[in-house]
Amino acid sequence: MSRLALVAAAASIVILGTAGGGYAATVDETVLMLNFKAADSNGDGYVTEDEIAADSAAAFSSLDKNHDGFLTPDELGPHDAAAFAAIDTDHDGKLSFVEVMNYKLKLLTPFDANHDGRWSIEEVRAFDASR
Numbered sequence: 514m515s516r517l518a519l520v521a522a523a524a525s526i527v528i529l530g531t532a533g534g535g536y537a538a539t540v541d542e543t544v545l546m547l548n549f550k551a552a553d554s555n556g557d558g559y560v561t562e563d564e565i566a567a568d569s570a571a572a573f574s575s576l577d578k579n580h581d582g583f584l585t586p587d588e589l590g591p592h593d594a595a596a597f598a599a600i601d602t603d604h605d606g607k608l609s610f611v612e613v614m615n616y617k618l619k620l621l622t623p624f625d626a627n628h629d630g631r632w633s634i635e636e637v638r639a640f641d642a643s644r
């Protein structure tokens with residue numbers, strides 16, 4: 514199974530601007546489940562911030578082609594410049610891992626409906642549906 518991350522996938526969809534495409538709902542649901550299971554490394558049915566960070570680190574390093582610890586627009590390929598700018602909080606034109614994680618957690622936190630600091634598949638589905 515690929516190390517495509519749950520939120521990495523969600524955030525990269527935001528960055529790359531591929532949301533709202535031709536995916537049927539059933540395909541979305543399958544991708545959602547696969548990403549969730551990949552991120553839920555201890556298999557307890559929840560993803561935690563630590564699991565998201567571990568999963569995101571793998572996705573981040575696979576995108577960081579020159580391994581300098583930052584994602585630049587050319588490394589991301591076609592993407593949504595407005596989304597990139599929103600993630601690039603220090604406006605240096607590149608995304609650090611911390612910027613990516615902060616952005617993901619900012620997006621995900623409102624969907625931790627029971628405030629237990631972890632995300633169930635239902636909570637992630639609500640997040641996914643909001644995009």
Ligand SMILES: [Ca+2]
Pocket residue numbers: 577578579580581582583584585588
């Ligand atoms: Ca880089």
Ligand SMILES: [Ca+2]
Pocket residue numbers: 601602603604605606607608609612
């Ligand atoms: Ca930056």
Ligand SMILES: [Ca+2]
Pocket residue numbers: 625626627628629630631632633636
């Ligand atoms: Ca929760």
